[in-house]
Amino acid sequence: MQLVPKTESPHVNSIANQPTETITLDIQGMKCAGCVKVVERQLAKNENVVSTCVNLVTEVAVVECTAGAVDAAALAEDLTAAGFPTQPRYAQGEVTQFRSAEPAEHRQEMQSAFRQLVVAGILLVLSSLGHFSEWGLPAPSLLHNIWLHFGLASATLLGPGRPILLDGWRGLRRNAPNMNTLVGLGTLTAYTASLVALVFPQLGWDCFFDEPVMLLGFILLGRTLEQQARGRAASAFRELLALQPQVARLIADPTNTTSGYDSVEIPADRVRVGEWLQVLPGEKIPVDGEIVAGKTTVDESMLTGEAMPVTKHPGDTVAAGTINQLGTISLRATRTGKDTTLAQIVALVEAAQTRKAPIQKLADTVAGYFTYGVLTAAVLTFVFWYFIGTHVWSDVVTQPHHLIHLGHNSLAQPHHVQTTIYSPLLLSLKLAIAVMVVACPCALGLATPTAILVGTGVGAERGLLIKGGDVLQRVHQLDTIVFDKTGTLTTGILHVSDCIVLKEICHEETISDTQYLLQLAAAAESGNAHPLATAIQQAAQQQNLPSLEAQDFSIEPGLGVSAVVAGHAHVLLGNQEWLEQHSITIDDTAQQHSQSLLSHGKSVIYVAVDKALVGLIALTDTLRADAKTTVDSLRQIGLQVMLLTGDRQEVAEATARQLGIEAHHILAGVRPSGKAVTIQQLQSQNHFVAMVGDGINDAPALSQADVGIALKTGTDVAMETAEIVLMRDRLQDVVVAIELSRATFHKIRQNLFWAFAYNTLGIPIAAGVLLPKFGFVLSPAAAGALMAFSSISVVTNSLLLRRFAKQERSI
16 A cells, blocks of 8 residues: 655654554544644654555545554544544454444434534525515515624524534644634634624624624535535445445354254354355355355355356355355355455455545645645735725725625615725725635545545446555556456466377377377376466366376476476476477477467477477467457557567467557567566556556566556455456456546546636635726635535536446447
8 A cells, every 4th residue: 555654754764674564543523635634744743653644535544653563542542632533443353344334423424414504504594584675575674683693693603603613723722723724713703893893883894794604504515515425425335345244154064964054143253264154045145165065146246346146056166245146055164354355355445545646745735734824815815905905996995896795795784785885904804704715625635535435436336446546647647558368368268279299109009199198298287286287187187088196396487397207207398498498309390380389379388208309289278258359449548558478479479460469569488577577678668557467477567567457367466466456357347447547537637626726716816806906806605605615516526437337338
């Protein structure tokens, strides 16, 4: 996980090389990006904290620290004391319990916010009714009473506005002002100025008690809508969390005919590897396991995104959280708790939602100083207009103003509409209040995390695991896609197509030379788990050839194997280089046979016995059904496609011809150990490279690439190494993952653009830059409405990513 480095300290270098651990904290009370920076600074004060990453939307902090040196409870206490109620997240048993998975808490927060909004709305309506007569509408005379409006403003501050004011005061007191500080200062300033005008009418000031009421009303409306939008943004992740099964049905060994099927229910996180479980139709499978009895179909849609149920028989594996549909099955637990595929996916998705895109660093830097800058701008606005502006443009206090306003300024003369007359003090004060209120660090703080939250959630729904904002940004920069061949572009299921005997090797009448050649090869490969070895052994089994005893195995990855078979024959299997290393001559006849096989896209294995070449074995592998359309689609979106394989050039060229890959984009004869070096060479030529592999032999290359994309095969290694994991094991999902990543990153850029543009334009307008020439001012209430709208627009724009799931590219 890429975390945000803490502030430099003399202790950082001393702990850099020590083992680390990760602590996760659930934090409440963060309102804007400024709060995030305060939390990160507070956490970084601990000398044993290496790095921190705080997510505003999910309200989670991930802290990397020296192993065993930091108490999670102490960190939580420090943050709580700083004004951010915090709890450490612990593991219960082996399965982490996620606070964000509790919809009841979210509903309670929404109900509380809605109640505050209703109260504020009623007060807002009553305050607005006093202006009906000014608009030519009938209204009771009581609603024009200035003391009523004083009461409404006071009730708003003491009721729905009280939490905002208290939180803003706490932030100011601890020298960490936040969004609530700005809103609170603006509201109290407007209220105080109106109160002074009410108590001392001889000053000639206008009362504008409706401003605090409207301001807080619109702020609460915006936050309620924003909170609802955040909930929708996290819905996919909550659905993923809800998949975690709670109960398992433990049984005795079903392979023992003397044991019955009496079961006992235990918590799923108490199951141990090797125990036997029974799963009834309609139940969730509690752990990863292997079916030992029964057959059924399993709904794996929420895990892989694949809608069609998968048929399962004894010997097949099943994953925790998937749903058993038809039959009763018995299974043996192979992975439990945090080691299950589902638990790993949940951990990956949540980790992805805390990883920031590098583009967010600018927003974070701005947010750290934002509130101080806004307060300074408000003070400068007041000083300028009071001491300079109203004297240079003296008519601004008497000219008709084109107000962006949500109510009339004067309640003292409700029945008479006239040109608004401001005193220099009152005008300067209202402009300063508008500056404080219109500024919005919330939009800056929400720009990246909301888009990442929605994008990774949509990806998880579709079996695409994208590991964070930094990955999204690198995907946007890609210009080259490098594919591994075997198991990636091809099915990886090899079979023996030809056995060519070059020299008589069998002197028994019961078996032919061809069969004996295959028998020797299968014996030599019996100590190897490579797909080539598996194919040769399966071919021997299909012909019912007896197994020969083999020993003294030697395996050289990418070259071949050797073994002593039947106690005396020294057998070598491998490529041409492997035989040449052992000083074995390959004659012209063998070369001709080899070239003919290679030209047809077949892989050739040379077989030598006792230092003499005796035969060739050819193996074929078929392309995936969607390989050609995937390569074509990647070209259409502007990417260069290359083929990387350990096979010979002739085999690679035969595969490339079927896919339409140019000859100069073929990288053949590359051993597994050299694939990472090949990727590095492409990067040195200023290419941004994605490597697509199966996550087994390709792990170094996946790690070296700017973006590693792994298919489901070899899931454990893939999850550890690749930045994008395709759980459906479909090649076309490479295109879908890249398009989703690009779409998410575009949303991040759009959000940041609008957040910066809003503040860049809104603050000068609120400060009165248009007032001298156009008579254009922004009232505090209107500023509050615009501020709320900016946050809502950023979250809503991120939610548009959910349309991606409905507009999947057909490939």
